[in-house]
Amino acid sequence: MKTLQFLTQHLEKLRQQYQNSxxxxxxxxxxxxxxxxxxxxxxxNWLGKLxxxxxxxxxxxxxxxxxxxISLTSVIGYRFYNQPQLSVGTVxxxxxxxxxxxTFEDSQTTEEKRKExxxxxxxxxxxxVQLTTxxxxxxxETMGEIDQLRQQTAPFPxxxxxxxxxxxxxxxxxxxxxxxxxxxxxxxTGNKATSLSQKTQELxxxxxxxxxxxxxxxxxxxxxxxxxxxxxxxxxxxRYAKATSEKASLKLSPLSSELxxxxxxxxxxxxxxxxxxxxxxxxxxxxxxxxxxxxxxLLTDIITIQLDSSLSSSAQQGATGLLxxxxxxxxxxxxxxxxxxxxxxxxxxxxxxxxxxxxxGDVIVEAGENITQEEFVLLDSFKLSRRGINWFGLGVSxxxxxxxxxxxxxxxxxxxxxxxxRDHLLLCLLSLSTPLLGIFxxxxxxxxxxxxxxxxxxxxTLAITQVVLLSGLSTFAAxxxxxxxxxxxxxxxxxxxxxxxRLRSRDELARLGGAIGLLQGSVYFLGYLIAAPxxxxxxxxxxxxxxxxxxxxxxxxxxxxxxxxxxxxxxxLVTPIRLVELANPNxxxxxxxxxxxxxxxxxxxxxxxxxxxxxxxxHCNVELVRAGTLYHDIGKMHDPxxxxxxxxxxxxxxxxxxxxxxxxxxxxxxxxxxxxxxxKYGLPRVIRDFIPEHQGTLLIxxxxxxxxxxxxxxxxxxxxxxxxxxxxxVPQSRETGILMLADxxxxxxxxxxxxxxxxxxxxxxxxxxARWRDNQLTDCGIKYEELPIIAEVFVKVWQQFHHQxxxxxxxxxxHQSTSKSN
Numbered sequence: 096m097k098t099l100q101f102l103t104q105h106l107e108k109l110r111q112q113y114q115n116s117x118x119x120x121x122x123x124x125x126x127x128x129x130x131x132x133x134x135x136x137x138x139x140n141w142l143g144k145l146x147x148x149x150x151x152x153x154x155x156x157x158x159x160x161x162x163x164x165i166s167l168t169s170v171i172g173y174r175f176y177n178q179p180q181l182s183v184g185t186v187x188x189x190x191x192x193x194x195x196x197x198t199f200e201d202s203q204t205t206e207e208k209r210k211e212x213x214x215x216x217x218x219x220x221x222x223x224v225q226l227t228t229x230x231x232x233x234x235x236e237t238m239g240e241i242d243q244l245r246q247q248t249a250p251f252p253x254x255x256x257x258x259x260x261x262x263x264x265x266x267x268x269x270x271x272x273x274x275x276x277x278x279x280x281x282x283x284t285g286n287k288a289t290s291l292s293q294k295t296q297e298l299x300x301x302x303x304x305x306x307x308x309x310x311x312x313x314x315x316x317x318x319x320x321x322x323x324x325x326x327x328x329x330x331x332x333x334r335y336a337k338a339t340s341e342k343a344s345l346k347l348s349p350l351s352s353e354l355x356x357x358x359x360x361x362x363x364x365x366x367x368x369x370x371x372x373x374x375x376x377x378x379x380x381x382x383x384x385x386x387x388x389x390x391x392x393l394l395t396d397i398i399t400i401q402l403d404s405s406l407s408s409s410a411q412q413g414a415t416g417l418l419x420x421x422x423x424x425x426x427x428x429x430x431x432x433x434x435x436x437x438x439x440x441x442x443x444x445x446x447x448x449x450x451x452x453x454x455x456g457d458v459i460v461e462a463g464e465n466i467t468q469e470e471f472v473l474l475d476s477f478k479l480s481r482r483g484i485n486w487f488g489l490g491v492s493x494x495x496x497x498x499x500x501x502x503x504x505x506x507x508x509x510x511x512x513x514x515x516x517r518d519h520l521l522l523c524l525l526s527l528s529t530p531l532l533g534i535f536x537x538x539x540x541x542x543x544x545x546x547x548x549x550x551x552x553x554x555x556t557l558a559i560t561q562v563v564l565l566s567g568l569s570t571f572a573a574x575x576x577x578x579x580x581x582x583x584x585x586x587x588x589x590x591x592x593x594x595x596x597r598l599r600s601r602d603e604l605a606r607l608g609g610a611i612g613l614l615q616g617s618v619y620f621l622g623y624l625i626a627a628p629x630x631x632x633x634x635x636x637x638x639x640x641x642x643x644x645x646x647x648x649x650x651x652x653x654x655x656x657x658x659x660x661x662x663x664x665x666x667x668l669v670t671p672i673r674l675v676e677l678a679n680p681n682x683x684x685x686x687x688x689x690x691x692x693x694x695x696x697x698x699x700x701x702x703x704x705x706x707x708x709x710x711x712x713x714h715c716n717v718e719l720v721r722a723g724t725l726y727h728d729i730g731k732m733h734d735p736x737x738x739x740x741x742x743x744x745x746x747x748x749x750x751x752x753x754x755x756x757x758x759x760x761x762x763x764x765x766x767x768x769x770x771x772x773x774x775k776y777g778l779p780r781v782i783r784d785f786i787p788e789h790q791g792t793l794l795i796x797x798x799x800x801x802x803x804x805x806x807x808x809x810x811x812x813x814x815x816x817x818x819x820x821x822x823x824x825v826p827q828s829r830e831t832g833i834l835m836l837a838d839x840x841x842x843x844x845x846x847x848x849x850x851x852x853x854x855x856x857x858x859x860x861x862x863x864x865a866r867w868r869d870n871q872l873t874d875c876g877i878k879y880e881e882l883p884i885i886a887e888v889f890v891k892v893w894q895q896f897h898h899q900x901x902x903x904x905x906x907x908x909x910h911q912s913t914s915k916s917n
Contacts, residue, residue, distance in 0.1 A: 542588030608652030616645025730769025832875030
């Protein structure tokens with residue numbers, strides 16, 4: 096009965112307001128208060144508009160806040176509904192004895208052990224055939240180039256090593272030019288062995304040895320033969336110097352000069368043996384395999400062990416250096432992901448379930464002791480853990496949720512336009528979806544979808560706030576916290592919240608979904624990488640999970656894109672993308688407007704240019720202004736010839752009627768019929784608002800003064816100005832206020848052909864002042880000091896439309912006409 100009485104009183108109040116508004120618009124009634132006029136509505140759709148106004152303003156914030164807190168608390172506190180009072184870590188108040196024999200599985204401990212085995216399994220390695228082949232090819236190419244250098248420096252040795260040792264020949268080829276000249280001088284000028292021995296006492300041992308051995312050779316042969324040997328050594332030295340200087344142009348440049356000299360100073364027999372040893376040693380090492388992360392000192396030891404010990408020390412040194420250059424930072428063993436995963440799963444399944452046994456009469460836990468996991472399994476299995484509602488936990492949840500909802504409401508109130516009930520309902524449903532998924536332990540948070548939808552509908556700031564708060568609540572609601580999931584989901588949600596509201600096409604949102612998936616997978620991977628007990632298992636055990644989690648982020652983005660159009664329709668929302676779609680000239684309603692009222696359509700396009708430019712300058716919603724402007728005069732399709740822009744030079748319909756009252760009905764109906772068409776075609780509320788608000792409560796002055804003059808001539812009662820005003824309301828947003836100004840200036844600007852910008856600016860200021868004095872801009876948020884800015888923008892746009900063109904001479908025009916006819 097109380098409810099019925101309340102509804103009756105409410106309807107009576109509405110009826111009285113309706114009667115008062117009718118009194119404002121009666122012909123006999125008079126009003127001098129423009130604010131009252133601005134809030135009045137026509138009788139045909141007054142009740143519907145009043146209901147709409149009430150639903151916008153009377154949000155009942157405490158009720159919505161309470162519903163949000165209750166619903167979120169009921170979901171966030173789900174784990175407290177059937178929570179054991181005696182859980183792991185709590186103190187047992189009494190001594191508890193097992194009522195009967197029991198054998199139970201500790202599933203939590205079993206799963207923890209299996210998880211540890213999965214992440215700790217030794218990775219299975221496989222040989223990289225491609226890299227192995229490439230390393231062999233690198234060695235072959237390097238040895239081939241060494242062969243080229245050896246051929247350039249041939250012959251070596253230049254005399255039998257039995258006559259002059261190989262070490263002496265190596266020294267003679269690599270000695271400095273000063274030492275070589277000393278050798279030549281001593282051997283060609285000294286004739287006696289005694290004097291020669293005296294002179295060589297002052298020289299270094301290698302040089303002394305070389306001179307002595309060459310002198311001994313000269314004593315056993317002729318002087319000409321010795322000179323021929325010295326000439327051979329000289330040419331060999333020149334070829335050696337040239338070959339070692341050209342090595343930088345070969346692929347041998349990574350090899351050190353010392354290593355090159357080692358190979359060039361080997362005799363042919365030793366070099367051939369060294370080549371075979373290099374090939375054999377590399378084959379053995381690659382067959383055994385080089386795993387990732389092998390340090391250089393271990394690789395050096397392996398090469399040394401595998402090398403043929405019969406090689407000379409210099410050959411061994413050169414071979415070791417060459418193989419180190421070939422194999423350093425290379426590993427031909429890679430992780431076999433599939434096999435590692437299979438063995439990890441086998442090892443996990445091989446873990447025996449942890450079984451807890453107890454006999455009847457045994458003490459499960461003593462009074463005052465902390466309950467362990469094993470004891471809790473027994474207590475819970477025997478239903479002795481005292482499960483029930485944890486009111487303290489629910490209270491903490493309620494306080495946390497209340498604080499979160501309050502913070503969200505404060506931020507929403509400060510940073511966003513006033514919201515309707517349906518907006519609060521949608522935000523509440525989106526917020527509930529995240530902890531609900533946590534209850535079912537799906538493991539894949541939907542924060543990317545929440546961030547994308549909220550950002551598209553209400554902007555990035557509100558979306559970021561929601562994602563951060565939901566992330567915290569979901570973490571609190573989880574029984575076990577997996578920080579990799581939490582951080583990855585939050586990162587994906589924040590990226591979606593930050594970017595979605597700024598994007599203007601489905602294609603951009605699709606790319607955003609890919610970026611969300613990549614970010615989620617990367618954060619998940621890094622989170623597990625930090626916590627992984629064995630770094631070698633990341634590629635086999637963690638990477639597949641990271642890929643799946645990345646794909647889940649992309650899937651949530653795709654789902655959000657799919658349901659976005661339905662949410663837009665159900666909750667009467669607009670996104671930047673939908674505004675762009677509504678502004679498409681191929682939309683059914685705009686196509687009708689262009690065909691049925693071409694003059695109005697051209698008028699609309701020019702007004703849109705003016706309004707867009709002003710909205711951009713004032714940092715308003717340009718997409719909303721564009722779409723709203725295109726639909727603001729759709730009501731003129733109810734009687735196209737009733738508006739002068741569609742008469743195309745035909746006789747004016749209103750002149751033929753000569754009835755200001757009938758004319759005013761036609762003019763006013765373009766607003767009411769426009770709202771009917773907008774409802775029929777399902778235009779969003781923010782677009783429908785442009786239809787009545789662009790005219791506000793303006794006076795239709797032409798027909799007002801016509802009716803006034805008739806009344807004075809006929810001697811009838813004075814005409815009420817309110818009857819010749821639009822029903823309103825006055826513009827309620829900056830966007831609709833800009834449209835009112837652009838619509839008022841369009842006809843005046845179009846009529847100016849040869850006027851100067853100063854004349855156009857003065858005329859616009861006059862129109863703006865009239866609107867301001869008529870209280871049409873009091874509710875839209877446009878400041879008086881912003882009017883000159885808008886006026887300057889309108890003049891610039893007008894100049895672009897009516898810029899000067901070149902006047903063609905008459906002869907040029909005739910020539911153009913002749914060319915076209917030919």
